[in-house]
Amino acid sequence: MPDHASGHALSPHRQLQFESYEQQxxxxxxxxxxxxxxxxxxxxxxxxxxxxxxxxxxxxxxxxSLTLDLYLGGFNTAVLIGSSLxxxxxxxxxxxxxxxxxxxxxxxxLLLGSVFLGVKVIExxxxxxxxxxxxxxxxxxxxxxxPAQLYFSLYFAxxxxxxxxxxxxxxxxxxxIVMALRRRFGADYFTPIENFGLYWHFVDIVWIFLFPxxxxxxxxx
Amino acid sequence: xxxxxxxxxxxxxxxxxxxxxxxxxxxxxxxxxxDHKRIAILYLLMITIMFVVGGVFAAAVRLELLTPQGxxxxxxxxxxxxxxxxxxxxxxxxIPSIPAVLGNFCLxxxxxxxxxxxxxxxxxxxxxxxxxxxxxxFAIVAGGVDTGWTFYTPYSTxxxxxxxxxxxxxxxxxxxxxxxxxxxxxxxxxxxxxPGMTWFRMPLFVWAIYATSLIxxxxxxxxxxxxxxxxxxxxxxxGIFDPALGGDPVLFxxxxxxxxxxxxxxxxxPSMGVVSExxxxxxxxxxxxxxxxxxxxxxxAVIGFLVWGHHLFVSGQSAYAGMLFSLLSFLVAIPSAIKVxxxxxxxxxxxxxxxxxxxxxxxxxGLFTIGGxxxxxxxxxxxxxxxxxxxxxxxxFHYIMVGGAIMGYLGGLHYWWPKITGRLYPEFWAKIxxxxxxxxxxxxxxxxxxxxxxxxxxxxxxxxxxxxxxxxLSTGGAPVLGVGYLLPMVYLIxxxxxxxxxxxxxxxxxxxxxxxxSPPTTHNFEEVPVVTQDAYDYPAMEKKVx
Ligand code: HEM
Ligand SMILES: [Cu+2]
Numbered sequence: 181m182p183d184h185a186s187g188h189a190l191s192p193h194r195q196l197q198f199e200s201y202e203q204q205x206x207x208x209x210x211x212x213x214x215x216x217x218x219x220x221x222x223x224x225x226x227x228x229x230x231x232x233x234x235x236x237x238x239x240x241x242x243x244x245s246l247t248l249d250l251y252l253g254g255f256n257t258a259v260l261i262g263s264s265l266x267x268x269x270x271x272x273x274x275x276x277x278x279x280x281x282x283x284x285x286x287x288x289x290l291l292l293g294s295v296f297l298g299v300k301v302i303e304x305x306x307x308x309x310x311x312x313x314x315x316x317x318x319x320x321x322x323x324x325x326x327p328a329q330l331y332f333s334l335y336f337a338x339x340x341x342x343x344x345x346x347x348x349x350x351x352x353x354x355x356x357i358v359m360a361l362r363r364r365f366g367a368d369y370f371t372p373i374e375n376f377g378l379y380w381h382f383v384d385i386v387w388i389f390l391f392p393x394x395x396x397x398x399x400x401x
Numbered sequence: 402x403x404x405x406x407x408x409x410x411x412x413x414x415x416x417x418x419x420x421x422x423x424x425x426x427x428x429x430x431x432x433x434x435x436d437h438k439r440i441a442i443l444y445l446l447m448i449t450i451m452f453v454v455g456g457v458f459a460a461a462v463r464l465e466l467l468t469p470q471g472x473x474x475x476x477x478x479x480x481x482x483x484x485x486x487x488x489x490x491x492x493x494x495x496i497p498s499i500p501a502v503l504g505n506f507c508l509x510x511x512x513x514x515x516x517x518x519x520x521x522x523x524x525x526x527x528x529x530x531x532x533x534x535x536x537x538x539f540a541i542v543a544g545g546v547d548t549g550w551t552f553y554t555p556y557s558t559x560x561x562x563x564x565x566x567x568x569x570x571x572x573x574x575x576x577x578x579x580x581x582x583x584x585x586x587x588x589x590x591x592x593x594x595x596p597g598m599t600w601f602r603m604p605l606f607v608w609a610i611y612a613t614s615l616i617x618x619x620x621x622x623x624x625x626x627x628x629x630x631x632x633x634x635x636x637x638x639x640g641i642f643d644p645a646l647g648g649d650p651v652l653f654x655x656x657x658x659x660x661x662x663x664x665x666x667x668x669x670x671p672s673m674g675v676v677s678e679x680x681x682x683x684x685x686x687x688x689x690x691x692x693x694x695x696x697x698x699x700x701x702a703v704i705g706f707l708v709w710g711h712h713l714f715v716s717g718q719s720a721y722a723g724m725l726f727s728l729l730s731f732l733v734a735i736p737s738a739i740k741v742x743x744x745x746x747x748x749x750x751x752x753x754x755x756x757x758x759x760x761x762x763x764x765x766x767g768l769f770t771i772g773g774x775x776x777x778x779x780x781x782x783x784x785x786x787x788x789x790x791x792x793x794x795x796x797x798f799h800y801i802m803v804g805g806a807i808m809g810y811l812g813g814l815h816y817w818w819p820k821i822t823g824r825l826y827p828e829f830w831a832k833i834x835x836x837x838x839x840x841x842x843x844x845x846x847x848x849x850x851x852x853x854x855x856x857x858x859x860x861x862x863x864x865x866x867x868x869x870x871x872x873x874l875s876t877g878g879a880p881v882l883g884v885g886y887l888l889p890m891v892y893l894i895x896x897x898x899x900x901x902x903x904x905x906x907x908x909x910x911x912x913x914x915x916x917x918x919s920p921p922t923t924h925n926f927e928e929v930p931v932v933t934q935d936a937y938d939y940p941a942m943e944k945k946v947x
Contacts (some may be wrong), residue, residue, distance in 0.1 A: 197509075197516035197593070199929060207518040207592040214584050218622045225656060229641065232652060314639035326640055326647030333639035337630065399939035 205371045212375040216382050219345075223386055226341065230334050230393065237327035243400035244331030247312060249303060253395040256299050257387065263292035264384045271377045274360075274370035282373070285362045289380065290353040293346055300343050309334070333334050335394055342390060343381045352376055420823065420920040435520035436923055438821075441506035441526050444497060445535065449890070456883065463845075463858030463879040466872050471863035479862035480547035481563065485540075487550030488495075492572050495592045496664065496805055499671035500617070501582055503813045504610045506821060508586060510914035510921060511604050513595025513930045518588040521630040526581035533575030540567035542623030549860065551657060552628070554642035554650040558635045561867035566632055573628040579667075583617030586610055595913070599934035604912055604936050605694050609674025612698035616663045616670075618704065624660035627653065651716050655663045658709035666705045668802055668838040669769070670698060670807025673740055676762050679816055680744045681937045682910045683759040684751025688937050690743040697736035704733040723782055730780035737773050741766060748857060752943075756908075757831040764839045768804025772797055775850065790860075793853025799846045811838070811889065818893065823920040830888060838885035844878025911937055 198204040234241045270285035311319035314333040322328065356376060359365065365373055414550075421438045431439060461482045465473040474482065505523065509516050517523050540546055546568040548557040557565050576700045590611045594603070631639050631653065640646030681688045688694060710726030712719055744766055753759070775797040779785050788794060818826055848871040853859075857868050863874065907916040913930055914921075934941075 181853045195520075196924065197514065197518070197520060203592060207588050207834055210592055211519060211584060213628070214618060218580055218618050221619055222622035222626050225623045225630075229630070229652065232649070233647075236649075237647065317639040324647075326645075329640050330647055333633070333641055337633065341626075357693065 195392050208375055209378075212378050216378060219382060223338075223341065226334065226338050227389070227393075230338065233330050233334065234397070237324065240322075240324040240327030241331045242398035243322065243324075244328050244335070245395060246396045247310070248308070248335075248394055250399070252299055252303055253391055256296050257391050259292050259299070260298050260384045260387050263296070264381055265379045266292065267269050267377050271370070271374050272363045274373040275367060277366040278361065279363055279366075282365060283357060286353055286357045286360055286373075290350055290357065293350045293353065297343060297346055297350070300339065300346075307336075308359065317354070338390055338394065342383065342386050345386070349376075349380055349383055352379075403942050418918070419427065419922060421917060422823070424919050424923045430450075433524075434523050435516070437505050437509050437517050437520065438921065438923075439522050440527055441502050441821075444501040444530070447493050447501065447527075448498050449487055451534070455486055456886065457490035458489065460879060460883065462486060463876040465862050465885050466864070467876045468870075469864050469866050469869050474862060476862050477547060478545075480549075481545035481858070483860060484549050484568075486544050488537065488546070490569060490802075491550055491664075491668075492575050492873055492945050493530075493537060495578060495668045495802060497530065497582070498668075498810050499675065499813060500586070500610060500613055500667075500807070501530075501578075503675065503817060504586065504613075504671060504812070505582070505801060507817060507914055508589060508607060508610055509593065510820075510917060510925055511607050511912055512593060512598050513913050513932065514589065514593035515924045515926060517585050518593055519585050522581050522585055526578040526585070526832070529578035529581065530575055533571050533573075533578065533805055536567050536574060537571035540564040540571060543567065547670060551661070552631060552653075553657075554631065554634065554653040555644065558631065558642055559638075565635055568633055569628050569635075573625055573632075576628075578771075578903050579617045580621045580625075582737075582782065583621070585615035586614040587618060588739075590614075595930050595932055598913075599932075601692065601695070602932055603695075605646045605672075605677035605688065605691070605698075606674035608695040609670050609698050612702040613667050613674075615671045615699075615702050616667050620660045620663040620667075620706070623656060624664075627656040627660065630656075649720070651713065654713050654716055658712045659706075660714065663702075663705045665798070665801070666701050668806045669809075670701060672765065672769075672806045673698070673737075673814075675809040675813035675816070676744060676765050677740075678761045678910075679758045680913070681814055681939060682908055683754050683756060683762070684748050685753045685939045685943055686747055686937075687767070687935075687939060688743065689746035689749075690739075691936070693739050694743050699740040700736035700739075701733065704729065708733050708780075711780055711785075712821060714782060715789050727780055727782045731777060734773055734777055734780075737769075741770055741773075749940065755832075757826075757828060757835055758816040758908075760832060760835040760839075761808045761815070764835065764842075765805055765808040765812065768800050768842070772800030772802075772805055772939045775800065788853060790858055792849040792857050792859055795859050796846050796849035799849070804842055808838070808893065811835075814853040814889075814893075816908070817914075818896070819907045820914055820917075820919050820921070822897050822900070823918075824896045824900030825903050825907060826889075826900055827892050829894045831872035834885050834888035834892075837888065838882060841878050841880075841882030841885050845875050845882050846878070848878075849870070850875045852900055861886070901913065909942065911939060911942060 194201045194204055198207070266285045266288040270282055270289060273281035273285055307313050311317055311333045312332050314336065318325070318329050318332070320328045353376070356373065359372075421436055431443065434440060434443075459897045461474070462479070465471065465479055465482075467473075471479065505517075543564050546561075546565055547562045548561050548563070548565055548568075552565070552569060552572075557569075590603075592605060620675055633639055634642050634648075638646070640648045642648045642650050644650060677688060677694055708726055708730045710722055714723050714726075744762075776791070777790055779794065779797060815826060815831060818824070852868055852871050852875075855868065857864055903919045905918050907919075908915075913932070916930065
């Protein structure tokens, strides 16, 4: 295809529709922020449903919350915060062209993300075991079976959506690690790492809200 | 803007100059294209097919309503027909129509960019649309859906025996294609404008598409999560929307309309943008009140998010909520009215010509005004109790969505057709079709206002004898309207081969898209243009010609 953009210096990572590499970087980062806004709205629907049903059935929600394992949830929170740290360090490593550090920090982030998902699998398994999964098999001894099931529905919907975002993140991380091993990133090209960092932090922040709303509401006073 | 270039017909390159259409051949060059103009054509193809499919369902609905008895179809079949009509027309035709076709084609050209910011995401959005279409087709072929396009719970989650899940997933998936398009447009408008193309030099079509994209980005994710909960509820009976299990079906209505009221503006705002372009060009005048028109788009986008409760006046929301939503619904009409007044003022003392795009604009202004005013009837709490769920509502939204939005779409399609294809369409037939559509439309839908006012409910396959005359009128209008829509399909396709070649700027319009050859080259601009003037400087252009 003929290059109509000739006359402008082509930096190796610039795509044709952009006038300059800076413009391309800005567009990518702006696009990521815009995407995260759509994510806020997406989770927002779930948070709205949660708010309404928790206001309607506070007691059932507290009882439901008490069945969750605070230690596993707390552990996972720490793991995720740690992964945010390693991700931030990875971005820094990319910006300063430290190739080895970049690979190590990305791998650490991937590892921590996987640990989180592993713990989630244990927690979900536990719910199956106790028949706390909403649906025909749901068992609840107290009289407020319906509201309790609502709590668990929201628990699964919210943590499930969150976990799905984690899975996507882990897959992208794997791709980024392969690219990093091939030395694709450096001080002149780190937008993908930076933007993925934004995504990863966003997913962490969602958890920072989910943890108290789901795990802690039964445990005060 | 660099209008002078467009006028001076440069001797031109060799006759076989490469443009985006003949730059490459073969099906692969289309299916893997990342050129925004080709992707626009891919969308054009799909939404036209969808329009025909949706039209067939509509024809069946009108056929049934010819007589008071439910004789053509069973009640269940009838329910499926209007449901599938709504789903196909709204999610697969009207929402993507102007943004994904005309917006995709024109937006980069209008702001002086070589493409959208993310061409690959643009192509992805089309494939996502196609996956949604596969689910939708499956839902139809497997026996249909009967919930109404609104998928209200608890009927959709417990009672309906039809293919609710595939249909809902179709809406869910196609929503992501909308989100991707909106996101792409937003980033493009922010980051890809040519030097000198300031925000307030942008054509108003760009403003309208920008406001639309904002809504697409902010509202559609809520629809996505709502539909996902609906699927979970229907599949697993988890209780979220089931009163028997402690859930609340009205919550579904809130969440659905939190998306779907803004979505009605996704459907009308782009048309308003088209009207702004055409009305200035064919009056040879600067638009009256540019900033008002630009900001009214944003105003609609913002206030449009605050009025969803007017769909729940009789659903058991609190009386105070009802009053608030009623008030806000009156407010949302103001920015729309601002536009109508400004267009009318633009016409005033203009050198008006009656080309086809302008005919559609006149149609739009009149019919949209009727649709908007009847929206105010419905926004009045007390009156709505009488009118809700009657044919009055059906007439209201068809005046806006068909009389308004589709007129704008067709006007825009004709206006930019020479740019898109490099050919002129036959003006005579185009005028016939435009008038035909206007007459057919009013014949079909005006009687429905009367029917609704007299109390005929919507969504039933039979009705009392006394409503027959008006229903016969309405069913009689439908084929007239149908012929009106068929005509452009025929002569536009004909013109692609036999139409006379179009010059770069056949309408003598301002705007960067008219400075490129018709059809444009793959990368739009050889040199990125530098903009030095405000939009719509028609007076200057007229002087130059004189
Ligand atoms: C001028 C501003 C508008 C106002 C005040 C308004 C008001 C209303 C009200 C109050 C209803 C509910 C009626 C009922 O169900 O009882 C309604 C229904 C509807 N409106 Fe509008 N409207 C406006 C503009 C629009 C636009 C621009 C569109 C589409 C492009 C639109 C499409 C619809 C649709 C599709 C419905 C019916 C939905 C259904 O129940 O299936 N409206 N409108
Ligand atoms: Cu509405």
